[in-house]
Amino acid sequence: MKWFVSHQTLSSDFLKEVEWISGETLSHCYQCGKCSAGCPISFEMDYLPNQIIRMVQLGMREAVLQSKTIWLCVSCITCTTRCPRNIDIAEIMDALRRMAYKYKIRAAERDIFIFNHVFIKNIEWFSRLYEFGLIGAFNLFSGKLFKDIMKGPGMFLKGKLGLFPHKIRSKEVEELFKKSRELAAKK
């Protein structure tokens, strides 16, 4: 695959922004490839982790934020553990996801995006994860209405899937969400 890296991409603020949001010095990366070698999801990614770092260094904002890679990172933190330059690559992937979210760039992995969104809404409403609600909402919004439906009876009969959310309904979680969003917006 060929890209044209122009003068504009090279002098963009993308690297600085990612370094600021993630708190990591990406410019230290010398492309040893250890992160990609240990990544368990590398087989499914469109760009390897070390390639993403390189692309950020080159200011390739669209290619990075539109990639599947940033959504396929499963946060196993193997890369961070092994990086010889002490770069927290998992945190960089987090930062890139948050940036894609902030700039409303359509996630290349729809289902993963939907899952995260549904999970967050679930704990916002119920304070503790309401698993039945999570699975139901995911199936609905992803359009996979009958996914894992055969697991339901087994889980329910084993007492592992409550039909109703837990009793706690304190206001404090709503407060935490509200204040977090406000503070995040201020930056």
Added chain:
Amino acid sequence: MKYAYFPGCALKSSAIEYDMSTQEVARKLGIELAEIEDWICCGATPAHLTLHLLSLALPVKNLLKAQKEKLEVVTCCAACFNRLKVANHFMQTDEEHRVKVNTIVDANYHGDVVVKHFLEVLINDYGLERIAKRAVKKLENLKVASYYGCLLIRPPEVMKFDDPEDPHSMDDLMKVLGAEAINWPYKHECCGASFSIARTDIVLRLTNDVLRMAKEAGAEMVAVACPLCHSNLDMRQMDIAKKYKHYDLPVLYFTQILGLALGIEPRKLGLNKHFVDPMKLLKKKGVI
């Protein structure tokens, strides 16, 4: 020995047998686990992918509740363990985050509540020799592959729990109970965690590799310390069988294996709640 117990969402739902076995083991050993009142979800993985400050505020809110009781926090879920420790790390080392999170939770917290995993409590606080003395059933002839997963041991600077490349804490526990701790290369390869629902295909591929490696190394059982690892290896084993290969490898929480060694009834440990039935193997090995 008294601790503030943070079960987390999974242990009260899809990983209920982990909670059951932990409580039974704690009771038997005289470890008091006082469940934190009105605990809230730690946010797990989805929180830190979307709202950074929230992903720190949720664990900190729980830690504040434990701080009031002046107790150390114990948790069993690897994700909760990870998030609580990461939150503490930020509150201790990053001033900007400390100020912002304290504004959100309306407190003056400096990340000083001690957070331990139940495995840590058993090994460091209670002691392996004491456990060995309390074991009434020998688990001889049982070949156990200890599967650590990701979040329990990584990142090492934050978790400070076991070796990040060659962990051995669960293996040590298994050995002291008389079981044979299998040496195998996929001890901490990711199972796919939260992709279980969104990208089941990836989870099936990763878990197939894990089970295959365990089987090839001679394991008869896999021991886990994380609800997602358990769910992916146990609940999804039928799906793995349909797509790849049939393994018939029971997956137990380390607390269930310990519980059996302590002579606790299998029912009380939730052994009947697994998708891959461990009873046949346990009967064959003379454990029950």
